[in-house]
Amino acid sequence: MSYKVSSLFPCNPSTTRGVATKLSASKDKIIYTNGKTVIIRDLNNPAIATAYSGHTQNATVARFSPSGYYCASGDASGTVRIWDTVGGDQTLKAEYKVISGRINDLEWDGESKRIIAVGDGREKFGHAFMMDTGSSVGEIMGHQKPINAVSIRSQRPYRAVTASDDTTIVFHLGTPYKFDKTIKTHTKFVQDIRYAPSGSHFASVGSDAKIFIYDGLTGETAAELTDNGHKGTIMAGNWNSDNKSLVTSSADCTVKLWDVENRKSITTWTLGSGVNHQQVGNIWLGNDTIVSLSMSGDLNVLDRRSEDKPVRVVTGATKAVTATVPVASDTFLAGTAEGRILQFSSTTGDASYVEGEGHTNLVTSLSVAPDGMVFSVGFDDRLREIEGSKFTSAAASTSSQPKSVAVAGDGTVFVAEAQNVEAFRSNQKVFETSTKFTPSAIASHGSLVVIGGEDQKIRLNEWDGKQLRETANLEGNKGSVTALAFSPNGSLLVAGDSTGKIVLFDVKEKKVVTSRWSFHSARINSLSWTADSLHCASGSLDTDVYIWSVQKPLRNISIKKAVPGGVNAVAWLDSDGKKGQLASAGADGCVRLWDVIFHV
Template sequence: MSFKAISLFPCHPATTRGEATKLSSSKDRIVWTNGRTVIIRDLKNPSQVIANSGHVQAATVARVSPTGYYCASADAAGTVRIWDLVGEDNVLKAEYKVLSGRINDLEWDGDSKRIIAVGDGRDKFGHAFMMDTGSSTGEVIGHSKVINAVAIRHQRPFRAATAGDDTTIVFHQGVPFKYDKTIKTHTKFVQDVRYAPSGDHFASVGSDAKVFVYDGKTGDTLGEFNDNPHTGSIYASSWSPDSKSLATSSADCTVKLWDIETKKAVTTWKVGSGVNHQQVGNTWTAGDDIVSLSMSGDLNIFDKRSGERPARILQGPTKSITSAIPTPGSDTFIAGTAEGRILSFSGTEYSLIEGQGHSSLVSGLGLASSGDVYSTGYDDTLKEIDLKGSSFSQASTATASQPKSLAIGSDNTVFVAEIKGVEVIVSNQKVHELQTKYTPSSVAAAGKIVAVGGEDHKIRLHEWDGKTLKEVALLEGNKGPVGAIAFSPDGALLAAGDSSGKIILFDVEKRASITSRWSFHSGRIHSLAWTADGKHCASASLDTHVYIWSVAKPMKNIAIKNAAPNGVNAVFWLGDTKLASAGADGCVRTWDIKFHV
């Protein structure tokens, strides 16, 4: 048995209220960070995605070198990693600890040889160094507070501009980089500074909602863009490939396009209203796409020639995917996240399930034979989702205690395992509640049999007669709290995974263990999924690995090591040989599995 990686569906950028999120681009590729992961996605070819999770701490910014051969990424601990983009392995070229605190931004020079990284530190707020040796290439000084952004002129003579929380911009001569002068145009935090591709100008934006443009060689202030200005903090700016226009993204939920020569706003795009539509980052691709980031994580793509709204909106998870299941159709699935959002996936893109959703972590998803999806969340609710309408229905049921898992019977009966017991819900009405002396942690259903895994390391089998749950058997053998259980499609077998990483396979009719050899995981089992023929079972674990087990040959397995950084939370089949895994990094990966006879 063997496997091959097929595709990766990436998470979207992580955002923080009141802070800018750094986006960058290289040709038609957008670059962003989320957690420890750096994502590089091709807008023209969505299947071309790179995810690199080499950072130990949360990554904060990443930029591709002008040559396109390397990517430099930085994290919250002050480390810069430079890695290869040629080939699939993304080989690490160098790693440097350049600041003692968080790095907010970095920039390459025009030769792809030097890098300036800026942010927060005890002894300094910025560092200039050679990408191949790490040796210093000058000083980044002049600021008294955290530096938020840096820009380097790509033409000789090199120049650099840094912007900080001390409301100033510092202009540097180079190379080696050295202090030239301090520019005091803004009255509040300066959020971003960017050089035009031509090198003739650079622009700055800040929390004072102002935009200024400067001479690229001398640093002299050329003027302010005060025609139809923004009304909120401006978090990001980016230049057009021809250096004639500037795009700015603001907390007033708008993106503006400015003409450099006239210093006037040519176009204003209103994205929406409310906190989720605040614009906190942007980039302008070489293919002439303006991409602006909403606080919600949506990537809004604008056409500079037309429209009052985004031409396209890319949606995706911004937090860990906590639950995921396949849905009817080819390569379609639905995923719930740690922030309570639920998204459906079809083709190459996600779409958000609209309506009154969950306000916190989605703990379970289940597909009924009717085609409707049910979800539970840590907001103590059970909700119904209309997949055809891609929205939550009006139906919502409050649970007695925090739901940990849900299962759906063949007659669309919903069983919810909660901290204090198991509730049975039919047509959004509670029809039965089973109080337990133990704490349930997982539930599965097959026909009239309902299995409940507990924190006491045991599994109880119940019969559902339409009115009550009657306990009929007790299954033992697990070494920790049972976090995931799953019946085979015919209901004859039951797989149970626990917090120690052990999986026990039970014969349901005989109420006996078949094998306890599925024990290669070293962390909590989060999810189990059977193939349609019931011959193999896939498992996802906190140890970052996915295993596919054989019923006929218990010692034979396929090991997909390091399937997702920080753990795999869900695993499900999209076909007879196509497996999908959803990780704590918010990404979904698919794998082609070869079952050799």
């Protein structure tokens, strides 16, 4: 048996209210951070994406070098990692601890040799250093509060500008970089500052909704852009390669394109209303395409030639994926910790939100009924149903926080909760039973319903349409039962627990087939069977995925470090006995597809 990763559905950028999110681009690729992961993706081809997971703390900013061969990424601990973007190895070139706190921004010089990193440190707010040796190339000073942004003139003589929460901009001469003067044009936080590619000018934007243009060599204020300006905090500004156009993104939910030479606003895109549509970052892709980031994490792709609406909106998870379920051989749904449910297509590489009123909190479990209807439960204590790619209007409230959901053969939906199990049909409660144990997982096949408990036992029940009748107890797990799954033919039941052990049961004989699937070292979060009932995949908090063989119980495929931070969900999309495609997802918000060959 063997495997290889076939594609990656990346997470979208993480955002924080009131904080600008820095984006970077090289040719058609955009780079950003989410949690400890750095994502590089091609917005023109959704199938092309890579994830870098080298940081031990949350990554906060990542920027391509001008050459495009390297990336520098900073994190919340003040560490900068420089790594290779060419090829799949992502070789680490260097790692430096540059400040004692969060890095808010960093910038390469035009020769891809020097880097300035800025942020929130105790001793200093910025550091300039050589990328290959880490040696200092000057001092970044003059600010009294954390620095939000930095930009370097890409031509000699070098200049560097930094923007801070202290409402000032500091102009540095270089190299080595040294303080030259303080610029006091803004009256509130300065959120972003960027040099034009030619180096002739730089622009600053801030919480006072103002935009200023400065001379790139002297730092003298050249102009203020006031024509039809923004009505709220401006979070980001970026120059086009023509050195004449500037794009700004604001918390007033608009993106504006400016003609800097004529000091005029050319185009305004309004991208909705409310907090989720506040614009917190932007970048140019080529000469005509603008990407602006919404507070919700959506990437809005705008064409400067179109004044109407975004060409498209790139969606994705911004927090951990907590549950998955296949709905076709090339389509699956994924629930997230933010309450969203997304639909993914393995054929096109696209992701889209399930439309309608969904969950408002973490999605704990998904299950598909025999008729194709999908049911979901979440920490908002709601049971919802999904038909196609939309939530239906039907919903039901659970009496306590749901942990797991399963659908019986007659369409009855069972929900395992803190101290009880409820059954719903047509979104009406038809049965409820209190338990003397704490339910932790549930699964169903036909009229059989199994309930796993924190007492390490599994209760096998028969559902007659009105009542659950307990028929047997299955034992063998060494911890709380955290995941259950019937084989498609109903003859086998697999149970994973909090210790990482997996036990395979014969349902008819009510006995253990094997208890030797015990290679995981932490809680089992998800189990999924192939269509032929011969192989089972398991995902664990230990970040690994294992694929087990029923016919040869000692034979397995181990996918080590399949999901950084832990695997929350696994699901087979397609399998034919010789090969299959497996989806795995978890803490990093990404979904990875694996092509698995069972017989070599």
